[in-house]
Each structure stands twice: as structure tokens, then as C-alpha cells.
Amino acid sequence: MRTLIAVTATWLTVGASVFTQQTRQYEQFDVPGALFTRPFGVNASGHIVGTYRDAQGQHAFVRDSKGSYLSFDYPAAIATNAASINARGDVVGRFTDGAGFNHGYLRTAEGEFEPIDPPAPCVLTTAQTVVHGINDVGDLAGRCFDASAKELGWLWRHDGSFRVLDDPAWRGSDAWLATNRDTVMGEYGDALRFTHGFVWSEAGGFITLDVDGFATGVRDMNERGDITGIYFDGARFRGFLWHTGVFEPIDFPGSVNGGGSQGGTRVINNSGLIVGGFIDASGQEHGFLAH
Numbered sequence: 001m002r003t004l005i006a007v008t009a010t011w012l013t014v015g016a017s018v019f020t021q022q023t024r025q026y027e028q029f030d031v032p033g034a035l036f037t038r039p040f041g042v043n044a045s046g047h048i049v050g051t052y053r054d055a056q057g058q059h060a061f062v063r064d065s066k067g068s069y070l071s072f073d074y075p076a077a078i079a080t081n082a083a084s085i086n087a088r089g090d091v092v093g094r095f096t097d098g099a100g101f102n103h104g105y106l107r108t109a110e111g112e113f114e115p116i117d118p119p120a121p122c123v124l125t126t127a128q129t130v131v132h133g134i135n136d137v138g139d140l141a142g143r144c145f146d147a148s149a150k151e152l153g154w155l156w157r158h159d160g161s162f163r164v165l166d167d168p169a170w171r172g173s174d175a176w177l178a179t180n181r182d183t184v185m186g187e188y189g190d191a192l193r194f195t196h197g198f199v200w201s202e203a204g205g206f207i208t209l210d211v212d213g214f215a216t217g218v219r220d221m222n223e224r225g226d227i228t229g230i231y232f233d234g235a236r237f238r239g240f241l242w243h244t245g246v247f248e249p250i251d252f253p254g255s256v257n258g259g260g261s262q263g264g265t266r267v268i269n270n271s272g273l274i275v276g277g278f279i280d281a282s283g284q285e286h287g288f289l290a291h
Helices: none
Strands: 003-005 026-029 036-042 048-054 057-063 069-072 079-085 091-096 102-107 113-116 130-134 140-145 151-156 161-165 172-178 183-189 195-201 205-209 215-221 227-232 237-243 246-250 266-268 274-279 285-290
Touching: 036 266, 036 274, 048 091, 057 091, 102 130, 102 140, 151 183, 172 215, 195 227, 215 266, 237 266, 237 274
Parallel strands: 003 161, 036 079, 036 285, 057 079, 079 130, 130 172, 151 172, 195 215
Antiparallel strands: 026 285, 036 048, 048 057, 048 079, 057 069, 079 091, 091 102, 091 130, 102 113, 130 140, 140 151, 140 172, 151 161, 172 183, 183 195, 183 215, 195 205, 215 227, 227 237, 227 266, 237 246, 266 274, 274 285
16 A cells, blocks of 8 residues: 655755865766767666667666666657666666656666556656656655646655655755665755755755755765765856765866756765766767766
């Protein structure tokens, strides 16, 4: 039996007062033959998932730690993306069906597909319903839209309980990942349409995490507490790493923007490997690793 639980939000703003810059080795990667490469997730083994476009359309990919690629499409879909991969190799993401409606999905490590359509108040829509994250115990995080077209972040635990992560005062919310310790990362829009990052847990509720007053989205958190995400500095999207109150910008050298699809993403695994996307001076979109 699936249970719907609404959340009453409380929050605390955490400002970024200390910036640092580490020496990192950056490595560009691209799906062979792709018009763009857009990574979204990385697991503990360094396997990366994302989406790319070629002359035939938009597809999902898995890049293993040795740099080999697997491309796949949800059966009969007209577009597929992959957003997250757990330690077992299960992949989640979004696909668009032939009628133009968007659904979440799970692709197991064995290659079996299952559609994921979150329950009410979520509705079937042409807007981008997506499963953004899957953790190692099978908890899912994502976003959907209700009948009024409000964007709603959600957590769907492996025990079947479903929780909307939203507040009535917000214009919308989006959940990106649930850690193995049941902490969820994401973003919400306030009444003034300003975007804030958040970290949520059952015990602590919502904590707002913004980079010095900039529009911010939290994308990932590893098991040692390192948090990654993106922010808009007024001119371009940039990536960041946050740990114990210290922010470090994470941007591919020479890039002109943080990446496509709402500014790209920055994700981190338990080994500290950071993965993201960027746009170069010619307007081409690529993936990168930051060691």
C-alpha cells in the first residue's frame, strides 16, 4: 500500500561566507558522435549516466569508469534521458512517449525497464516529470506536476511510502537525490520566483542552502557530507562544492556556461569524483570529470 504524506516546511538559510579554490584535474568527455553530451549522475564506481543527442534523437547513456559507453532508449520512446545510477547499476530518468507525455522510469542493472509515474497529486503531463535520483536501497526522488501545473518535488521510499516535498508558500519544488541516510537535495522557487537550494531530512526539515544570495540548486550529496550543485551569478551558471561551510567553484577551465538544461549539474560520488557539464566558447555542450 502506498501512502501519501504532505510536508510542512521549516527552513534555515545558510550563507556562503568562505570561498576556496582547490587544484583539480579536469577531463572532458563526449559520447562518440553526439551533438551534445549532458551528464546527470555518477555512482561509487565512477559510472556516469546522462543524455545525448545525435541525428536520430535524444538517448540515454552509461559511461563506465574506463570510458566505454552504453547507449539505450526506453522501449518505443521518442526521447530518453538517464539521471542517476546507484551502486548496483540501476538507472532512473525520464522518457517521452509517442503522444508526447513524460514519465519516469527504472532500468535495472539487468536491463529490464519499468515505468515510474508518481501518484496523486501528480498527474500525467507533457511537462518534464522525471525520476532524478535513486539510492542504493532503492529510494527514488524526482519531480512531477499537479493539476494546477505546480511543480512538486517528491520522495518515494522503497517501502512504498510517498512524500511530497513542498510548501504552500512556494511556487514549486524539485527533488534531485535521496542519500542512503534519507537526506534529500533539491531546489524550490519562492513567491518572488527566486530559486533556492535545499537539503531536507525527516528530523531537520528543510534547510535552505544558497551561494551568497545567488539563485541556487542543490544537486547531490555523498555519504561524507560533500554537497554539489549549481548557481547563477548574474551572468552565467556555475558549479560549486560545499563542505562544512566552505564553497569551492567547480567550472571547466575556459567554459562560458555551466551546461545546458537549466544550467547543467554537478554531482559527486563517495570518492570525491565530481561530474558535470559545460558549454565551450563555440556553444558546444560537453561532460567533464573533476579529480
